[in-house]
Amino acid sequence: MNATIQIMAFGKVAEIIGSVNFTMQHIASTNLLKEYLLQLFPELSKVKFAMAVNKKLITTDTAIDVSANIALLPPFSGG
Amino acid sequence: MNATIQIMAFGKVAEIIGSVNFTMQHIASTNLLKEYLLQLFPELSKVKFAMAVNKKLITTDTAIDVSANIALLPPFSGG
Amino acid sequence: MEKKKVKNIFVEGPIAASFIADDIAKHSTKKNIGAHSIFLGQVRNDSINGQEVKAIEYTTYVDMALEKMTEIREEIFAKYPLTCMHIYHSLGSIKAGEICLFVFTSSERRRAATDACNEVVERIKNELPVWGKEIFTDNTHQWKENTI
């Protein structure tokens, strides 16, 4: 399988992962992706973060299309 | 009796009276003063106005001391 | 009770945007401030019976207005944790489009500044002895009354 997804990390999550943008193998859903990331980066378990799929914040487990854009979003602190 | 009071009129009340500041004979209370002014300037009956005695807004009939400052205050419209 | 210092709030003529900017800029040295709330009143060219308001002429009973404003200021500072509060009200002729009221509150967190600003504007409109004479384009006039 050559299908990939684009991941963008922000704030403290980017700091832990050590990379702001990266491409990885396709994973079928946001819950599976989160599990995978937590295995890869155990430090992430100490941070609250939400996910956006194609710029939409998701609140429940969501299917990830091939070539989707996923964003890892720690708590907002603008303003 | 030479006792006098100072009257200041503002806004539409000043326009009707034709004078902004004037001195008149002492009158014992705000209700009596209002009666007197209405006799003198019947046009005033068409205007709502409040009175201040020595810079304090009054809401009930109030005794007027000799040499008091009385202000005739139409509805405020600042801001 | 100790007599509080009475600050002037009245300025002759409209309030310039550059004056507002200077006042904002002065606050950059107060580094404990997190939020500023500003209210600006601008003269509107209302149409009344087919006539357009071209200016408002403001007059006040200055001694009473400043005493009342001092009282309002003290009550607002007692009620909200403000860092500072600045208030300017125009007197004289202010044209449609020009600014006649500038209320500026600052605080560490935003709620105090915004709530205090709203309350001060409300109180200025209701409690200060200030009168606006609306001048129409044909030079007739009527006395403004504040609506809620």
Add this chain to the structure above:
Amino acid sequence: MEKKKVKNIFVEGPIAASFIADDIAKHSTKKNIGAHSIFLGQVRNDSINGQEVKAIEYTTYVDMALEKMTEIREEIFAKYPLTCMHIYHSLGSIKAGEICLFVFTSSERRRAATDACNEVVERIKNELPVWGKEIFTDNTHQWKENTI
């Protein structure tokens, strides 16, 4: 649904008082405006565990933030009778005492401008994917979290 034009709100660096003044001055030609409400966010030199915040570095997920802001803008205009609304948020390093957020609403009567301004500030803080990294005087940092 028709795709709405996405406006940029982000500016690199702090928001200057002169920029705010220019924006205010532009509104003098809109003579149907009676009230302006302005909120300014200023970076605070908070002390956290004995270290003082000297700056906040702001980053954003720009595409998502602007889409969300467009949605907020439409909802605010549908809810309040505003004449106009301008919003600017800083990105990059903003020092303590500098301004990082400028929200500016205008309306005929004051309630719409003040209520809309408050609501927009609230929604910007809660809903926009923007992150502030607090830089301390010893160059350590922590990620800010907005408190209510």
